[in-house]
Amino acid sequence: xxxxxxxxxxxxxxxxxxxxxxxxxxxxxxxxxxxxxxxxxxxxxxxxxxxxxxxxxxxxxxxxxxxxxxxxxxxxxxxxxxxxxxxxxxxxxxxxxxxxxxxxxxxxxxxxxxxxxxxxxxxxxxxxxxxxxxxxxxxxxxxxxxxxxxxxxxxxxxxxxxxxxxxxxxxxxxxxxxxxxxxxxxxxxxxxxxxxxxxxxxxxxxxxxxxxxxxxxxxxxxxxxxxxxxxxxxxxxxxxxxxxxxxxxxxxxxxxxxxxxxxxxxxxxxxxxxxxxxxxxxxxxxxxxxxxxxxxxxxxxxxxxxxxxxxxxxxxxxxxxxxxxxxxxxxxxx
Numbered sequence: 001x002x003x004x005x006x007x008x009x010x011x012x013x014x015x016x017x018x019x020x021x022x023x024x025x026x027x028x029x030x031x032x033x034x035x036x037x038x039x040x041x042x043x044x045x046x047x048x049x050x051x052x053x054x055x056x057x058x059x060x061x062x063x064x065x066x067x068x069x070x071x072x073x074x075x076x077x078x079x080x081x082x083x084x085x086x087x088x089x090x091x092x093x094x095x096x097x098x099x100x101x102x103x104x105x106x107x108x109x110x111x112x113x114x115x116x117x118x119x120x121x122x123x124x125x126x127x128x129x130x131x132x133x134x135x136x137x138x139x140x141x142x143x144x145x146x147x148x149x150x151x152x153x154x155x156x157x158x159x160x161x162x163x164x165x166x167x168x169x170x171x172x173x174x175x176x177x178x179x180x181x182x183x184x185x186x187x188x189x190x191x192x193x194x195x196x197x198x199x200x201x202x203x204x205x206x207x208x209x210x211x212x213x214x215x216x217x218x219x220x221x222x223x224x225x226x227x228x229x230x231x232x233x234x235x236x237x238x239x240x241x242x243x244x245x246x247x248x249x250x251x252x253x254x255x256x257x258x259x260x261x262x263x264x265x266x267x268x269x270x271x272x273x274x275x276x277x278x279x280x281x282x283x284x285x286x287x288x289x290x291x292x293x294x295x296x297x298x299x300x301x302x303x304x305x306x307x308x309x310x311x312x313x314x315x316x317x318x319x320x321x322x323x324x325x326x327x328x329x330x331x332x333x334x
Contacts, residue, residue: 024105029054031101031114042092042124042183042220048085054101054114061087062095068117069096092124092185092220126183127219129153129227133178134209136170137163142178143256145229148321155209155231156323158256159281167251172209172231179203185220193228193317212317230318234325235286235311237261240278242303242331243269249327257325267334273300274331286313303331 032052040046050057058077060068067075077100078085089095097120102113132145132153141163145155160167179188179201189198193212207213209231217225234257240247247261265274278297280286288295289310301307307329315321 024110026103026105026110026112028112029101029103029114031057031099031116033059033097033099033116033118035097035118035120038118038120040089040120040122042090042122042126042185043088044122046087046089046120048080048087048097048099050080050083050085050099050101052099052101052114052116054103056102056104058100058102059085059087060096060098060100061089062097062120063089063091063093067096068098068100089122092122094119094121124183124185124220125223126181127186127217127223127225128182129179129188129215129217129225130182131178131180132215132229133180134175135178136161137168151227152321153215153227153229154321154323155229156234156257157209157231158234158251158325159236160251161256162251162253174206175209176203176206177213177229179215181217183219187218189216189218190214212315230315230321232313232315232321232323233281234323235288235313236281236325237288237309237327238279238281240276240329242274242276242329247329257323259325259327261327261329262332263329264332264334269333271303271331271333274303275300276329282313285316285319286311288312303329306330 030052031054032050034049034051036047048059057080059080060066060071060075060077062068065075066077078087096117098115098117100113100115102111104111132155133142134155135142143155143157145153148154157170159170161170181188188201190201191198191214193214198216213229215227215229217227236249236259240261242263243265245263245265247263250260252258275298280288289312290301290307295309309327309329311325313323
């Protein structure tokens, strides 16, 4: 009987020893992090490095959807993989970066954690206008402006454009402008060049593109950048005749700056020296060349092969703002 009692005691002791081995307690982790700096720009990369000791590490960057204080409201942290995390902020602000380090044992029944944090400041100095455009033919064709010298945007249009097999007029009046910003945090204002005060830009406002517009873009941090928007029609022939035969411009649906013209002249016409008669839409601000030689109506030209006319149109208020276009004229004899 005594031997049996000793056996029971030995078995109970072994069971207690096994239970104590299985019920391990998680070690206390150490949360520690470093960031490469404390001041960033919007979209600039921030590298968070974990320099503590833990099995699992999560970082809450502190911006929208990743706020540690709102973790009970579905805000989440980001898992640190191999000791570091790269992140960039989309909006400016001051953000509380919180690192949560955890260790666990016994299938999660023993869990210990530690936290540490750092504050970072994010500013947004972006104030560039990246593009300006208008939409033609009920929004089916968008025409983009060119940034010609760092601060002047030039919107180049043809007086007519070919779309779906037809030539449609392009008017300067009642056009809406689209302005593309570098950052959603910046503000954009606009005014006519002659006006004194800016007004908030609205993409739905209809404007007369014959006017010159001043555009002011201000970053979230207050940095100001000014632009000016010009609109020019491409130069082209208003009328053109060879040997008394009128030509008709043929337009491309894909290149508004290029037109062609095919003219059949009477039999016996000498193609080596035909004096074309032509007029321009804006003779005060348009010039036409063959090569680098300026052309005038009535000057003989050799049409034995197609002739490329080059137009240079200048803005009336700023002659330094110019746009070029071409018209290839082909003459054949009946």
